[in-house]
Amino acid sequence: MxxxxxxxxxxxxxxxxxxxxxxxxxxxxxxxxxxxxxxxxxxxxxxxxxxxxxxxxxxxxxxxxxxxxxxxxxxxxxxxxxxxxxxxxxxxxxxxxxxxxxxxxxxxxxxxxxxxxxxxxxxxxxxxxxxxxxxxxxxxxxxxxxxxxxxxxxxxxxxxxxxxxxLHGGVPVQSVTVDCPFGEGVIGTALGEVAEAHPLVSIGSYPVLAARNFSTKLVIRSRDAAALAVAKTAVEAMLADIARHKAGDSTLTDY
Known part of the structure; x- marks a missing residue:
């Protein structure tokens, strides 16, 4: 990038x-x-x-x-x-x-x-x-x-x-933030797979602790607007998939 x-x-x-x-x-x-x-x-x-x-x-x-x-x-x-x-x-x-x-x-x-x-x-x-x-x-x-x-x-x-x-600049980086209700320990593996599948973007994860529960801010950045949109959709689909599995699996902790 x-x-x-x-x-x-x-x-x-x-x-x-x-x-x-x-x-x-x-x-x-x-x-x-x-x-x-x-x-x-x-x-x-x-x-x-x-x-x-x-x-x-x-x-x-x-x-x-x-x-x-x-x-x-x-x-x-x-x-x-x-x-x-x-x-x-x-x-x-x-x-x-x-x-x-x-x-x-x-x-x-x-x-x-x-x-x-x-x-x-x-x-x-x-x-x-x-x-x-x-x-x-x-x-x-x-x-x-x-x-x-x-x-x-x-x-x-x-x-x-x-x-x-x-100063001679380049194409500005665009970013979008996806609010993730899960801690990094829940999403880490799947998020890595999404990041690997979308090399034109960078994805950062930032933990948030509210009360006693972890959530995560996922920030997706790219100079390619189309790649950014595709990656955002992939991240949201990943979270939806985790939510479906988490609903029936008590071993998935908040962090």
Whole structure:
């Protein structure tokens, strides 16, 4: 289903994510955004604010996938080292970008407001292009197949919208959900047979516990609308068949 589709990875950067102090919501938002434009998110990594770890992750991900999206570590403080790490990964220098400086000067009107710390946000790897930030103005940047964005969700989301025109997507994945009244232990074998018989779709099963009984959400996904419809019919027929057998067999437990 994904072999001919553009692929992507998300690299979440920040000690605060790994410590649990901040909950990551950016990867889920990026995943939904990419699904809508037909890009398959294949991997999400989280690394600390350590240059070598960031560089190693970037080197691995940017050679494996069509696009890499990073979030975090481009602010004004000493531990915001993403720009330096990206420059090192690409083997280029990092410099104060004239356009980025001007953006910050227009935002921080009083000269004393544009502190040395805030000017750090204008340091951009040589050869990178800026990503507009309509929320707080300090730009992200794009170099090679890597898009570097802020960690603050509202800012990241605005940046993501501004880079959509630079992304080449494929056919979006469609999905349908079938509510299954049985636990995975009841449907597992039959569901596997349905999945094997329909290679153009992927079928995920997600357990639900209500009171003391298990049920399951079956999510069927495909880029082929006809294959999706056929697989949905097959899943529903499988559940109907299990229901008939379960009605007369007390050994079929909820899970």
């Amino acid at each position: 994904t072999a001919q589709s553009p692929s992507a990875a998300v690299l979440i950067i920040g000690d605060e994510i790994l410590s649990g102090r901040t909950r990551d919501s950016n990867s889920g938002h990026i995943a939904a955004f990419l699904t809508e434009i037909g890009i398959d998110l294949r991997e999400i990594r989280v690394v600390p604010d350590e240059e070598d770890r960031i560089v190693a992750a970037l080197d691995a991900l940017r050679t494996a996938y069509t696009y890499v999206f990073t979030t975090g570590g481009i602010g004004p403080t000493h531990d915001d080292i993403t720009a330096d790490a990206v420059a090192k990964a690409f083997g280029v220098a990092i410099e104060y970008h004239p356009e980025a400086i001007e953006i910050l000067r227009q935002h921080y009107v009083a000269p004393e407001e544009l502190t040395e710390a805030r000017l750090r946000m204008a340091r951009i790897p040589v050869g990178a292009t800026l990503i507009d930030n309509p929320v707080s103005k300090a730009p992200g940047f794009h170099i090679g197949n890597v898009f570097v964005m802020a960690g603050v969700p509202k800012i990241m989301q605005a940046m993501l919208l501004n880079i959509e025109k630079e």
